[in-house]
Amino acid sequence: MTGTNLVTPADVGKRVTFQFELPNGYVGEAVGVFEEWDEAAETFLVRRKDGSEARVPARGVRHGKVIPEAPTPGGLT
Numbered sequence: 001m002t003g004t005n006l007v008t009p010a011d012v013g014k015r016v017t018f019q020f021e022l023p024n025g026y027v028g029e030a031v032g033v034f035e036e037w038d039e040a041a042e043t044f045l046v047r048r049k050d051g052s053e054a055r056v057p058a059r060g061v062r063h064g065k066v067i068p069e070a071p072t073p074g075g076l077t
Contacts (some may be wrong), residue, residue, distance in 0.1 A: 003062035007044065009037035014066045016046060021060040030054035031067070 007016050016034045021027055032048040044056040049070070056064075 003064075005058070005061045005064035007034065007064040007066060009039075011066055012037060015069055016044075017063075017065060017067050018044065018046065018054075018056045018061055019063040020056050021062060027062065028054075028056075030056050 003019075005018075007018070011034055014034055015032065017029070017031045019027060019029050030046045030048065032046045032054065034044060035047050035053075036045040037043075038045060038055075041055075042058040044058065044061075044064075046054040046056060048054060
């Protein structure tokens with residue numbers, strides 16, 4: 001399965017969003033900071049806002065892109 005993935009290993013440290021296919025055929029989503037590219041496993045490691053880690057297999061990505069930083073609460077900077 002191929003999709004549109006605009007995230008590359010050069011994007012480590014940036015905020016990203018992925019929509020990806022799970023082994024059971026369902027679709028998963030991950031939004032957070034791209035922390036690491038596991039080349040051996042061809043997997044993106046994304047740290048979500050709640051601190052959990054999502055492992056996104058490159059082959060299952062339907063859509064992936066770099067997105068702007070999350071807005072601060074109340075719009076304060």
